[in-house]
Amino acid sequence: MPYARIRAFFADSSTSFVLWIPVFIAAGIGCFFLSGGGPPLYVFAILSVLLFAGAAIGWLLRGRLWSQPCGYLLLAIMLMILGALAAHIRVAVLATPILARDMPHVIVHGIVEKIVRYEDGGQHLYIRSPAFSSHKGDTYQSGLEALRIRVRPQWIRDELRIGDKVRLAAGLHSLPAPSMPGGYDYARALWFSGVGGVGYAKAPIEIMASAPNHNFRPRLYQWRLDISARLLAQAGGSTAGTVMVALLTGLRGEIPQYVVTDLRHAGLAHLLAISGLHMGLMVGAIFFASRAAMAALPSLALTLHIKKVAAIVAMAGGLAYLLVSGASLPTVRAFIMAGIVLCAVVLDRRAMTLRLVAVAATVILLIWPESILSVSFQMSFAAVTALIAIYSQFERRMKSWWLGRGWGDKLAFYVLAVLGTTIVAEMALAPITLYHFNILAHYGLLANAIAMPIMVFWVMPCLLMLCLLYPLQMEGVIIPILKFGIEIIISTASWVAGLPGATGVYESPSFITFLIIIFAGLWLCLWRGKARYLGCVVALTVLALLPKKHASDxxxxxxxxxxxxxxxxxxxxxxxxxxxxxxxxxxxxxxxxxxxxxxxxxxxxxxxxxxxxxxxxxxxxxxxxxxxxxxxxxxxxxxxxxxxxxxxxxxxxxxxxxxxxxxxxxxxxxxxxxxxxxxxxxxxxxxxxxxxxxxxxxxxxxx
Known part of the structure; x- marks a missing residue:
């Protein structure tokens, strides 16, 4: 009977439903942001009642309901409601005030909260709790949480630090609108970061008072700026030095634009975004180094479970790297996953599964629902989901093949693994890259085959040594070696980006097409058995039947x-x-x-x-x-x-x-x-x- 077949189909795949939890939460968040302004409050009151009612029904009938298709449907609806509620609460709680009108000339008073430096010497200042002065000299509060002001190099006379009270003449604008219907809404990203207006400085900045800031976040940001300035000075202000600073502190503003363009066109832009690759290598290096150090001391090796102690040390090191690098969403995701893996080591459990990705995605979506709209979130989770899904399919075969092999075979296997990883990651990221950036790197496989071994075995170990030597003021020993490795990567990117046909520029696919491709990829990665290929068949059929996107005339x-x-x-x-x-x-x-x-x-x-x-x-x-x-x-x-x-x-x-x-x-x-x-x-x-x-x-x- 059809119902029996449907029930058997779901029963066979029931263990993978937990992997779909963040997908349904994301669907609810997406529906909220697609609603055009959020449903009225009474709708969310009804949804809350339905959510609790569904939870109560599920608890009462848990022995009979969750083995039925309707049980999965109820769970999916509950998770979508949860996602929509999380997004609504986030928007309601944040409630960032915005500048209601443009102000061509105004005197701004405030406290420097954040500084973003650029290669031309200019800066973006984030001014907290700004106040305005009228033409009569009266000062009044703006009601805004923060302003972002562009400052040209000629208006920077003294070195600014986080916490300084400043005064400047500026022209202010309300948050920028999309440049075209359906275009990227940069105002949304600024609003969620607490910025209510943008502008530009029209005269030199006056530092009214150098007030030390005792809050943790401003002090941490100033520490990152100090590290950046010190390392960049040690590197002689070179291009490789700016990339080195970006890999450690996450501050990428001073990297020359041509380097960023070359890395993007060569398919190496992911090296600049501190995510799973960087966190995994850093935590892994700390884990193996600390374990080897303790194993060399018999008094520790015989009395402690050094593997578990090394996992705890690596977790602390990962947390430090998270804070120093700025705690962006990809870095937070990578740290959550690394933390769960290390906890599994401590508890003697297997951790590198798709459930780990689901936990990290669920945590981020419930805390920062707007991250579903972020390109970095989409690319980060797409790549790691695809890689773990492929790895889990061939894990046993690879382990059995690896045992007893010589160094030549293992080296060849590593090269093939790098190429395979690059292919899988490029395929997972291609739809997202095409939809948001309209560009594809055709020779990404070649560039990654050259750059990834250098990144893994040269740059990241040297970066760890830099972190260890920095407190001793001995970082000058390792910086030349680290710079040379980065220069090879930059040269590789420049060479590959300059090859004929290195990049292709394509028109954006429609939003419906993008969603279908993403859903097909999720189905292929998350479902079990032969049913996983059904998603690809359905997606290809729907894409073939969809009318072609008609661009505006x-x-x-x-x-x-x-x-x-x-x-x-x-x-x-x-x-x-x-x-x-x-x-x-x-x-x-x-x-x-x-x-x-x-x-x-x-x-x-x-x-x-x-x-x-x-x-x-x-x-x-x-x-x-x-x-x-x-x-x-x-x-x-x-x-x-x-x-x-x-x-x-x-x-x-x-x-x-x-x-x-x-x-x-x-x-x-x-x-x-x-x-x-x-x-x-x-x-x-x-x-x-x-x-x-x-x-x-x-x-x-x-x-």
């Missing part, structure tokens, strides 16, 4: 002066104002899968003069006008009018669509689609940033 910026039209080849051609808004252009180009912006060419129906441009887009005449003088003519001759000034609607009623500065101020950027239908000549659809962004606390809808 016209993009218009928030002021109406920047616009881009998609030509016959699918590439975006920009207006002459593209050079003035490089960040927006870069975002549009990246999403379009285009390497460099092309200037708007005056052919194929494009006609431009001092008043604007009239162009033919899919047989529809579109006017982009910058002066009121050309408005009457454009309204009479074109079907779509885009103006960079306020347009009274009664002056231009003939075109099908008229957009002016008032529309852009209310709705943000626009994306337009022109489609020809059998019933009429054409149909125009559009989306705005306001439509796709939702009504969230970080979206003040002032564009």
């Amino acid at each position: 016209i993009l218009i910026g928030t002021k109406g002066t920047l616009y881009a039209v998609r030509d016959g080849t699918g590439a975006l051609e920009f207006s002459p104002q593209a050079a003035r808004q490089k960040r927006v252009v870069r975002d549009w180009v990246r999403k379009a899968g285009q390497e460099e912006p092309a200037q708007l060419v005056h052919n194929n129906g494009y006609r431009c003069d001092n008043l604007g441009c009239i162009m033919n887009v899919k047989g529809v005449s579109v006017a982009f006008t910058s002066e009121m003088d050309g408005m009457v003519e454009d309204c009479a001759k074109t079907a779509v009018v885009i103006a960079s000034f306020y347009v009274p609607k009664e002056l231009c009623q003939q075109p099908q669509l008229v957009l002016g500065l008032n529309d852009f101020r209310q709705n943000g950027s626009y994306a337009l689609w022109i489609t020809h239908t059998p019933k009429g000549p054409y149909h125009i659809e559009w989306k705005t940033v306001k439509d796709t962004r939702g009504d969230w606390p970080w979206a003040n809808h002032r564009y």
Whole structure:
């Protein structure tokens, strides 16, 4: 019977359901953030009641319910409700106040909470509890938790430290909106970090008082800055020195941009993000070194269980590395997993399983639900899940093959293992990289085959030695050796990135396509038996039947002066104002899968003069006008009018669509689609940033 088969199917895979706990929690969090502003409070009250009711039913019927398909369905619903509640509580508790309007000139007073340094000498200052001064000299509290202010090198006269009370003239803006409908919302990331506004310094910074900060987090951050400055000075300010500092402290701002680009194009960008690789190597090195040291002392080796003591020492070392490196989400995930592995060593248990990944993901999602939207979270867990899933399939075969083999065979096995690990990780990360960054490194396998052994056997052991020698002020002994290893990795990245066809730029897949691919990957990794391949079959079938994503034909910026039209080849051609808004252009180009912006060419129906441009887009005449003088003519001759000034609607009623500065101020950027239908000549659809962004606390809808 069908029901009996379904029941047998679930019973056969019931032991793997625990692996799906973070998946269902993440689904609930995702539904919350896709709701466009969060459901009303009474909805969450109902969900809370349902959650507790489901838990009570599960407890009362635990002997009969959990072996039934409906039991798994109830569990899945409960976990999704739990995820949505966690996200709602996080947003409600955080409640970061935001700057309501732009302030072109204001005097800011506050305490330096964080400093991010860059290669050009500039800095980003995070000012805690900022206060503003009026033109009369009166100071009043802003009500904000923190501001992020960009400071150019010429405005930095004295060395700033965490806890300094500063005064500076600045121009402030509300949190930035996405550059296009459906684009990345940087305001969300700032809001969750406690930042309510951004700005730039307009004059030198004045240090009003050097107040020592007794709080742990600011003192820890200042310690990281001091370590960074000292090591960078020891390294002579070299490029390898900036990478060395990033690997230890997590401060990557001073790495030259060309190095970051080369590493990304060579498929080696993961080396800069302190995650499982770095934490695993650091903790492993501490574990084996401390165990070997205790084994060399008979008094300790005969009286202590040195393996368990070494695990505790390694856990303490991992915690220290977590704090020094800045405790980013990938590092926290790696530390949780390393801690569980070491606890398993102490308890004589096997720990390197997918359950370990599920525990780490569940902890992070319940504490920081917004991390599901983070690229680092997605990439970190995708890679480690795929690697452990593959390893668990071949673990016994590899162990049996390894025993009794010579050094030559073991070396060959290591090389193949590195290549296999790289292939699995690249395949797991490819959908995420393509969706968020629109770029794939074609020669990542080659670059990792060269760089990974150097990273594992050279750079990370030297980094551990650096940590041991730093308190003794003897780090100068190991830094030249460490620098040389890093320079080899940088040179490898530069060489691979310079090869013909090293990278490919692709258009972003649709959100539905992205979700289907992720679900298929999770099904393949988490399910047991032959049923795991069913996910791939279903995913491929759905992807084949889905209609192809239709990219927008016209993009218009928030002021109406920047616009881009998609030509016959699918590439975006920009207006002459593209050079003035490089960040927006870069975002549009990246999403379009285009390497460099092309200037708007005056052919194929494009006609431009001092008043604007009239162009033919899919047989529809579109006017982009910058002066009121050309408005009457454009309204009479074109079907779509885009103006960079306020347009009274009664002056231009003939075109099908008229957009002016008032529309852009209310709705943000626009994306337009022109489609020809059998019933009429054409149909125009559009989306705005306001439509796709939702009504969230970080979206003040002032564009």
